[in-house]
Amino acid sequence: MYDVFSLPPIRFPDGFLWGSATAGHQIEGDNVHAQAWRNEQQTDFFKDDPKHLIRAPSGKACDHYRLYREDVELIAALGHQAYRFSIEWSRIEPEEGQWNLEAVAHYVDLLVRLTAKGIRAFVTLHHFTHPLWFDRLGGFSKADNRRFFERYLAFLLPKISAYVSGWNVINEFNQWGGLTMGPEIASLKFNMLRVHGLGYHLIKLHSTAPVSSAHAFVHWFPRRFHDTLDRRMTELADFITNEFFFHALRTGELVYPGVDAEFDPDVKGALDFWSVNYYTRHMIDARRADLDGPRLHHKKLQMIPMRFYLDEMYPEGLIANLERLGDLPVTITENGCCCDDDRFRIVYLALHLSALREAIDRGVDVRGYFYWSLMDNYEWISFIPRFGLVAVDFQTFQRTPKPSASLYREIIRENGFSGETVRRYLDVLPTLSPKP
Ligand code: FCB
Numbered sequence: 517m518y519d520v521f522s523l524p525p526i527r528f529p530d531g532f533l534w535g536s537a538t539a540g541h542q543i544e545g546d547n548v549h550a551q552a553w554r555n556e557q558q559t560d561f562f563k564d565d566p567k568h569l570i571r572a573p574s575g576k577a578c579d580h581y582r583l584y585r586e587d588v589e590l591i592a593a594l595g596h597q598a599y600r601f602s603i604e605w606s607r608i609e610p611e612e613g614q615w616n617l618e619a620v621a622h623y624v625d626l627l628v629r630l631t632a633k634g635i636r637a638f639v640t641l642h643h644f645t646h647p648l649w650f651d652r653l654g655g656f657s658k659a660d661n662r663r664f665f666e667r668y669l670a671f672l673l674p675k676i677s678a679y680v681s682g683w684n685v686i687n688e689f690n691q692w693g694g695l696t697m698g699p700e701i702a703s704l705k706f707n708m709l710r711v712h713g714l715g716y717h718l719i720k721l722h723s724t725a726p727v728s729s730a731h732a733f734v735h736w737f738p739r740r741f742h743d744t745l746d747r748r749m750t751e752l753a754d755f756i757t758n759e760f761f762f763h764a765l766r767t768g769e770l771v772y773p774g775v776d777a778e779f780d781p782d783v784k785g786a787l788d789f790w791s792v793n794y795y796t797r798h799m800i801d802a803r804r805a806d807l808d809g810p811r812l813h814h815k816k817l818q819m820i821p822m823r824f825y826l827d828e829m830y831p832e833g834l835i836a837n838l839e840r841l842g843d844l845p846v847t848i849t850e851n852g853c854c855c856d857d858d859r860f861r862i863v864y865l866a867l868h869l870s871a872l873r874e875a876i877d878r879g880v881d882v883r884g885y886f887y888w889s890l891m892d893n894y895e896w897i898s899f900i901p902r903f904g905l906v907a908v909d910f911q912t913f914q915r916t917p918k919p920s921a922s923l924y925r926e927i928i929r930e931n932g933f934s935g936e937t938v939r940r941y942l943d944v945l946p947t948l949s950p951k952p
Pocket of ligand 1: 539542687688732793850888895896903
């Protein structure tokens with residue numbers, strides 16, 4: 517385990533923005549018009565987990581749609597200066613072309629309350645979910661469907677823009693299609709860049725706040741460091757999930773293996789800051805069909821009682837990744853740890869913030885940090901992974917801040933911390949479980 521108690525005092529630049537992040541479907545509850553809700557009702561959803569031990573539908577999630585006023589109070593009490601959340605398209609436009617004004621009023625009220633508390637709102641316009649009707653029409657896999665997103669944004673943006681301090685058009689748009697290749701995947705990836713470009717230029721008509729799309733910045737790593745094939749495949753994985761996007765956004769050139777390159781002027785320069793979601797590294801094992809290999813066992817932490825992702829702390833990856841993004845300001849829009857034992861979260865937070873400081877020292881213009889997540893929530897298939905600074909009782913929906921939330925509040929207040937700060941929140945380091 518890293519020696520977090522010996523960390524030297526760290527301060528962040530003046531004006532550094534501290535916050536937390538969530539996403540609509542993961543916290544709101546009863547998101548019944550979303551494609552994700554429909555998927556969770558299918559028997560297929562439970563096929564790997566017939567006893568429903570891990571998988572569960574989102575149901576009421578954190579009941580945040582009802583409890584949002586209290587949650588704004590909570591965010592303020594925890595000292596957060598900014599809050600990133602997503603607006604559910606499927607609530608605003610539950611049926612094609614039908615606008616739900618109650619839902620619009622809800623999000624405007626959320627924004628007004630955040631603003632009144634001095635909390636800067638970062639809005640994500642698409643965080644993995646969209647209306648079922650849009651999905652049935654083929655969603656973003658059909659280029660022509662961009663017009664639906666365009667119409668939605670043209671309706672929504674004038675109503676909310678005055679309250680928004682930062683924008684994400686799409687969450688993790690570089691994840692779509694994963695590590696696979698071929699013309700269909702390439703056209704999906706091209707389309708996601710164009711959806712982003714479309715959103716960027718539409719937002720510019722209404723808002724002066726900076727615009728980006730959150731990039732899932734995975735640090736790919738060869739499983740066998742001196743193995744040529746593992747290394748080559750690692751470079752390829754990095755190209756198709758990271759560099760392809762950076763290059764396209766910098767130059768407008770869409771260059772993907774195996775298909776003709778294209779140029780799109782609407783993609784070129786279509787971002788004001790790099791929005792980075794960083795969690796851990798992934799091993800590339802070229803000898804496996806799905807490429808993604810097991811992680812290093814000696815650093816594997818049993819943070820939750822199941823095999824899941826984010827089971828390795830690799831803060832160094834944050835430094836290496838951010839050094840590639842020196843040409844624009846950077847905001848960390850997600851970074852966090854899922855664990856039942858909150859002490860891991862404290863260690864994770866301290867180590868990643870110290871890595872972030874190192875990236876700043878190396879010249880990266882990092883402007884803000886959003887911890888994922890404000891509260892325990894629905895992690896897409898399951899309630900088991902706990903990422904929250906705040907615990908949620910999924911029966912009563914009561915919120916209880918964890919010690920990590922108090923540490924984070926102190927870090928925000930001081931705009932920094934030291935090993936001594938960490939020691940006040942952590943009597944003893946959590947232990948690593950034996951090799952599984
Ligand atoms: C990210 C997602 C976010 C959450 C975290 C753990 O990839 O953007 O919704 O699921 O992972």
